[in-house]
Amino acid sequence: MISRRLFLGAVAAAAVSGCTPDVLGLSRSVRVAVSWSGTELRAFHSVLDGLGDLEYPVEVVPLGDDISTAFGPRSARRPDIVMLPQPGLVPRHLRDLDPIPAELVDRNREPYWDELLVHDGTTYGLPFKTAHKSAIWYRPSVLKQVGAEPPRTWSEWLALNRSLSLAGIRPLALGAGDGWVLTDFLENVLLGSAPAAYRALAVADDPRPSQVSAFAAALRLLGTMWSAPGTLAGGVERSLVQQFPDAIVEVFGHHRAAMVLATDFAEPVVRSFAVDPADVGLFTFPALSRGAAPPVVVGGDVIVLPRPTTDDARDLVRRLAAPAAADPWIATGGFLADGRTTGYSPELTRLAEQLVAPGSSPQFDLSDRLGQLGDLNGLWRVLTDFLIRIGNRGSDVVPEAVESALAELKQVES
Missing domain, CATH: 3.40.190.10 (Periplasmic binding protein-like II)
Incomplete structure (x- = not known):
């Protein structure tokens, strides 16, 4: 019935x-x-x-x-x-x-x-x-306050975050209540740092990301951003209960953060809550190193x-x-x-x-390609626990948190 x-x-x-x-x-x-x-x-x-x-x-x-x-x-x-x-x-x-x-x-x-x-x-x-899962929406006025432009590389993004934090501005709103936001972040880092490893996992009959060194390296890179004190608006506590529209409002409505990773379909929410319609900008996920191709996840x-x-x-x-x-x-x-x-x-x-664009090589959402391994009880949960272990706590906690995440992921794989 x-x-x-x-x-x-x-x-x-x-x-x-x-x-x-x-x-x-x-x-x-x-x-x-x-x-x-x-x-x-x-x-x-x-x-x-x-x-x-x-x-x-x-x-x-x-x-x-x-x-x-x-x-x-x-x-x-x-x-x-x-x-x-x-x-x-x-x-x-x-x-x-x-x-x-x-x-x-x-x-x-x-x-x-x-x-x-x-x-x-x-x-x-x-x-x-x-x-388009490699889009970052931001307020240009905030970057101007610290004399910065949208980052072109991962290291420039980390430097921008430090500049914003020193100026008393939280760099990032994170909608961790939607697990796909966390997987999108990791997928961009993995694709940008190790495209061959990304492709291999995407097409594998029995993917085992916990056994891929490039996957562990991507977790460590991601950990450098999420663990930096003062990076996450509202800290881990607010991030965990925010869905992606809430994170957008943090940036454009409440002005409690400078930027947010959100797809193209976030645009109506951005437009609805932007206090200043002219203060809306977008950049795409930067290259992980100078000279490398920027990741494009779809x-x-x-x-x-x-x-x-x-x-x-x-x-x-x-x-x-x-x-x-x-x-x-x-x-x-x-x-x-x-x-x-x-x-x-x-x-x-x-x-x-x-x-x-010529030379662009978009890759499909890895968590979707991984099936159950990439969903709510798989990679979503692993990355949520990873965020809890490292969020705003400093880089010293990252190595141990990466090992814990890999061990947790290995259990899911089996």
Whole structure:
């Protein structure tokens, strides 16, 4: 039996989109499961509204962090389309998915998608929304106070943090309540310092990061930043209970920090809470050493079709795949379309151009590639414990904390 909360959520979501659900059995709607909420969910409804008159109703079912339940046992509530925020799940659910219609497959899309979405020559997922996970939002006025520019290397970033701390300004707001913020940080450090090791872990059949020396080295590098006294706004205690929107408000609303690591989809939150709309800047994760390539980590949401697929579901996917379909969301901010570089704010234009720039080598979110090892009870928990051991406590605690993190990770691997 459908729960009251899910029933009311589905009806409310469908009402917002102007579509009629079939919860009373009056019509056969196309059910779309999504993880989005708040402004993102409203933006997706605007996309649906922009598709014009449809010959079928559309029911949007917001599942939040429970999106993986869309692949549960077959039932009358099984969604027809899933907007999947973890493309790494696709290889694990091939038996549950129908292929994407061949005419919708973009042969020119970025190669990191094919590694996850194409199996034995068949495509099982269609990129809808790209997430740039190497973006740092900041207030330019604060950097000007200490006569600094956005850092170009990791050592320059550490130096900037010291300058800000000496001036009584907390450099970093950290949304550690969202474990993916911590994994994004580590992934950027690992990709920037040891790209070959990153790739090897991403494609390994049985990844064992605890046994990779470059992974341990990346933890030590990350520890130098998180452990520096005065770096984290509110200390470890506040960082642990902050989700990423809270950390953004710390920077742009409360002015208790100078910068925050947050993806492109943070843009609407930044714009909503910025006390001074002109005091918004963005730089991308700096190179780990002079002359090295800066890391570019990406994620995203993909469209998949749970079996059995209906003609109406395939028609809706065709409409969502049209180049102009996402324009309403792009207009509200916080959306990057795969391969597209126009129509964005200046900040997101920079991110979009970096993703397709010659010589740029974006790599997909490692924690997603690691499967269960990279999720809530794996790398998320390990990095949360690592932060607790080192946050604002000075570099002397880092070596022991790294060893503890590797030992904890080894237990997860086994």
